[in-house]
Amino acid sequence: MAAGVAAWLPFARAAAIGWMPVANLPMPVAPTEKNKRQDELIILNVSGRRFQTWRNTLDRYPDTLLGSSEKEFFYNEETKEYFFDRDPDVFRSVLNFYRTGKLHYPRYECISSYDEELAFFGIVPEIIGDCCYEEYKDRKRENAERLMDDQEDNKDAKLPNMTFRETMWRAFENPHTSTMALVFYYVTGFFIAVSVITNVVETVPCGSAPNQKEVPCGERYTVAFFCMDTACVMIFTVEYLMRLFAAPSRYRFMRSVMSIIDVVAILPYYIGLVMTDNEDVSGAFVTLRVFRVFRIFKFSRHSQGLRILGYTLKSCASELGFLLFSLTMAIIIFATVMFYAEKGSSSSKFTSIPASFWYTIVTMTTLGYGDMVPKTIAGKIFGSICSLSGVLVIALPVPVIVSNFSRIYHQNQRADKRRAQKVQKARLARIRISKTGSSSAFLHSKRNGLFNEALELTNSTEDEQRLSKSTSLLESQHHHLLHCLEKTTNHEFVDEQYYQQSYLEAGLQNYPSRSPSLSSQDGVTGTCCTRRSKKHHTPLPNASAPAHMQPLTHTHTHPQGLQELSTIHIQPLSTSRSSLNMRVDEPAPLNCQSSQITTAIISIPTPPVTTPEGDAHLPAGPTHQNVVKVSAL
């Protein structure tokens, strides 16, 4: 319940009088305020600055330091005030939280000092309002990064007992750790460069013998190039195998992008070794050599910028996708238009719509090769519109991509994004839990409620004091309100799981229809009270979370308290779902509510059934039984 709304609780309770004439059951007893204090001002002295507020304001959040009795530790007898030796500026935000129900994060405040103050006063930072939450999370993330960077710098100090494998892996990942690693780094870089240059030079036409046509260098100096290629591939293979050996998780390493690039780079050579002189397959082999160009991607291990570029493109996938999609759409539209516009003219190159695609693409990207030009006037008009719109369509997503790149380049937050997503999910989960907290708190306290009332009846004061601390007065009043609503409508609040189960049970259970002759006083009384008493259970003082399915209790507020008490203790400890459907014969027949409820409906001879069981939802039952189920009159 929000803080300010707590002030309206008296109003909500007063308005509950509107339900009274409609209700059929008597209402539960209202919780009494045991020590009704007049609202008083309390003084909070925080490092010399005095804050004053009503005691009720602080009592709104009983699970924080100021709202609970923990603040008594800080009470100063001589000055009659509570003294806290903390930062008064941050305390302002803390106190405002009590007053308005919203926690704000001041921008000028250091994040770690703010966190410390919140921890001291027992406030969870997750409840920071939406207005300030983004800022808070950003600052917190930055701080965490900074701490992590510091840690990483410390991590480089060599740990004494690392295995050879771990040392090797560290050397691969971070070349600056040792000179060996650095040497290895530069050597591999050099060979990547050599390999790429060889691939390129292979295809350059070298000077040839005068009688023959120009041959590429590759075919002229076959042996030399082959040796060079072999050497490079051997180095790459050795490097790959060493990385594979050193990787902490080989499976994950093999799945990573870099290792796939490595494999693709060296595979053509081996395939070429295997199938040497087969004529028709060698054509395919030649195309495989194209993949050798992938060796250039191996440079990305050596260059931070390349990695960031790759990551940018990955993160801008949606913008790129949008660009592609809109281009495709525009291409198809304009190609169609151009085709039909140029259909009339003779010897037009626009032979079909797919043929017009080429023209559209070239025009939209403002290339304008000129191999296809429109000749009709309509074609020229549409062609100009096409080129204008091409500029627009391409220009739009580009700034987004550029800004993305610069952002990522400056922040370099690859892993942080992944971490942030997990935290966001956790935050939403915690907020959801706190929101359902109020409703589950009611269900929770209902289970304790019976215990409380039973204790009250037997006047055992010590236990009462122990349990009465668990819920504040505000909460107990709120629960009383909800209880009145239950009585008015003759239905109970249950938690989600219980509801699902009972819903299913109602559908599944095939109950034989009861004959109207079951109107005998004892029979129905027996069943009515049996069913009701099944729901009693020996309440455990620390009732667990709703996951543990405990059936709910009725609070019988009639004078037969002692009888109830005995019933409570007779019942077995665990009433599972199955036992709920068992017809347990009660040894001590309970006195139902029947005696107190006036039967105004003369037609019904049976005494009222207060709550029908899930299994008694008879669609085919006689109508008067349905009325009995609901009215309880």
Place this chain on the structure above:
Amino acid sequence: MSCRKRCKREIFRFAQYLFRLITGSLNTDSVEDELELSAVRHRPEGLEQLEAQTRFSRKELQILYRGFKNECPSGVVNEETFKDIYSQFFPQGDASTYAHFLFNAFDTDHNGSVSFEDFVMGLSILLRGTVQEKLNWAFNLYDINKDGYITKEEMLDIMKAIYDMMGKCTYPVLKEETPRQHVEVFFQKMDKNKDGVVTIDEFIDCCQNDENIMRSMHLFENVL
């Protein structure tokens, strides 16, 4: 000819539009009349007057006003805020329909907002009034169109609103005809002459004869 004048005007407007399109000034910063949200500020009557009109003491009025002003700084509650506040007490169900009826019951002068005086008068009846007054208030709540009779339809609306507050997860499972049946029961109890409506006298009469109702009327007396 009005027709010709209209045509001319239209053409002129179109020409203006074209001109603006060409020169690129189509989105003129049209000075829209700022809907000055007439900030409804309401100051309640003095403490002495309220003390005289209601049955609360000074201190109680002070406490009530502080809570009221905290939640509604402008001094009046409109229906939306009212629904929000009331819904917070019933997290499992939908309290907006019932809050609407409640709002109408509190808004005695039907001006769409509940001021502090309305609020405090209502509370005075509910918490400190005689049983007669309380029953009167309840009748007023149920009588949606304030014609002095509660019809079955009105009662059904109220009943559905109350059952809505329970929400979905109830035991036993709420069924479609539950509110209707409850209304039937209510009418059988209250409608003595069986004419299909409940008048104020029938209502008060019947409630005074019902022990449960009488007892529950005194339930919230120590709320403040």
